[in-house]
Amino acid sequence: MKAIFDRVFIQPLREVFQKLAGFAPSLLTGIVVFAAGLVLAWLVKLLVVRIIRILKLDAAFARSGVTEALQKMAVKDTPAKLIGRMFFWLVAFIFFVLALSVMRVPVIDQLLERLLLYLPNIFVALVVLAIGWFLGNFLGRATLIASVNAGSKIAGPLSKGVKGVILLFAFVMAFEQLGIGRSTVIAAFAIMFGGVVLALALAFGLGGRDLARTFLEKRFKKNGDADRDDLKHL
């Protein structure tokens, strides 16, 4: 009876304890590494926020419209705090990965390897999104100023359209980089973009016939100077 009890309960328990005792140093090392990482991440966050304040980047973010955009997305933090927090989680994540690899669990090692190989894609996607954001803002504003100066009645929507298309491009490229629904995203984008172009062509073609005729008449007819303005500015 005792032999059976030993074989069924005591021996497996002993094995579990032995394994746990063997794994304990690795686990402890992992926990220590992660804890150190958290402390370091906190210090990095403080440092980054301090640098951003010294370089007065917060004002630059406000001027470039980043702060306003964040507020519109219901993000209450300032860009400085947000960047600091991003650095905190980046360092914390790196140390978490380090802690897991210190523990040498085969399944986790495999997962980590795949994750590390995927990380460059995330980085590239983020860079693409950032470039798209700045380019969208810049060209959107350039369009707005140019169309206001040209006296276009649709300056606002035109500018938003340009910005939107560029952001859409950036998102499509980012998703493609991440390999998320690659064919679906591209097909959806192509259909949508084609649809927009077709709609615009139809709108201009059908709705703008009279406008085009008036414009051409004004441009090429000698008479019809009601709109004339001969100011020499220089």
Added chain:
Amino acid sequence: MSGKTPDAAGISRAKTAGLKNVDILVGIPSFNNARTIGHVVRAVEAGLTKYFPGRRAVLVNSDGGSSDGTTDVVRDASLDLDSILLDHRKGAFRKLVIPYHGIPGKGSAFRTVFEIARELEAKACAVVDADLRSITPEWVELLIKPVLEESYDYVAPYYMRHKYDGTITNTIVYPLTRALYGKRIRQPIGGDFGFSGRLASFYLGKDVWASDVARFGIDIWMTTTAVANGFKLCQAFLGAKIHDAKDPAADLSAMLHQVVGSVFDLMEDYADIWRTIRDSEPVATFGFVYSVGLEPIPVNLEKMIEKFQMGVRELAPFYRSFLPDDILAFLTDLAAQSDRGAFAYPDSAWVRTIIHFVLACHRKLASREHILKSLTPLYLGKVASFVIETWESPAEEVERRLEGLCRSFESEKDYLIERWNGQA
């Protein structure tokens, strides 16, 4: 970039062989001006013959690769001296037709003129536009004589213009340049100038020939460089300036970007100088000032106000990034003004607007091109207000009105300096 380019120097040496120590050099930059340049060349030749008979003179046509036969017109242009009661003289007047090299633009054409002036050791020089219709032989006298006989280094033009002609000059360039550098040069971007050989060499020594100065902005650059570096300067009354219409499709915002941008750039270069200057003083004016009958200029007031309103409405979020709240509130109220008669953009608000555009460019608060081009609707608002205010006024009264604007710019200079220095 201050040295000669091999091509330009090579051409000038070959073409100027046998010439040295000339007294007078007149430069005419050109690009497809076949219709008008013949008249300009004849006027210059008549002026040199009539007013400087004993002097060695050279006319330089610095051409930018015209395809309409401009250079042929220059070569063939001849003057019937008998018809204008002048005696013939031989060998004292030479014409040089030289294509300029480098960045296409009036500045590069001028650079070639300066190089030849240095090469020939010219004592006095003048440059006149190739599209002038109102140039007379007297222009040559008025631009050259102050240099040759009165030891002036720079002669700015002073034209009689319609009250609504040259509105960028009147509302921005003249008052701002005057307030900054303390000299009342009425047409700082006139286009026709006289200058000494010494000043031509000084210009050549400046490292600007690969910048926007080579393309555009040479006029304000020449004036500002002469003023800021303490050269002796004056202005000459030339009468009316009538010239071929510029490209009618030329975009106003591009014009503002180029001209106002050049003034702002020069403020960076000469900040140490203009920050020490207070008030302004008149400069000597040569020539017999007389009134000229000027063609009326049609003004579309409604269109200007509409563009101002739309600009304020659409660009308000952008303006908010560099204009103070009180100016923005004023602009918003003015844009909402429905009574055209009450539409008024006072000088004080206009001066503050310009100062904050200057500061926005200085502090690089956004793309420089965006800042400058976004000035267009506000400028149209100011012009519309000016037109409403002076509709019934004669030229003298309008000039007095502009004097008031200039004084507003001068009185706000401390406000600008404090902010430029980062003290406010």
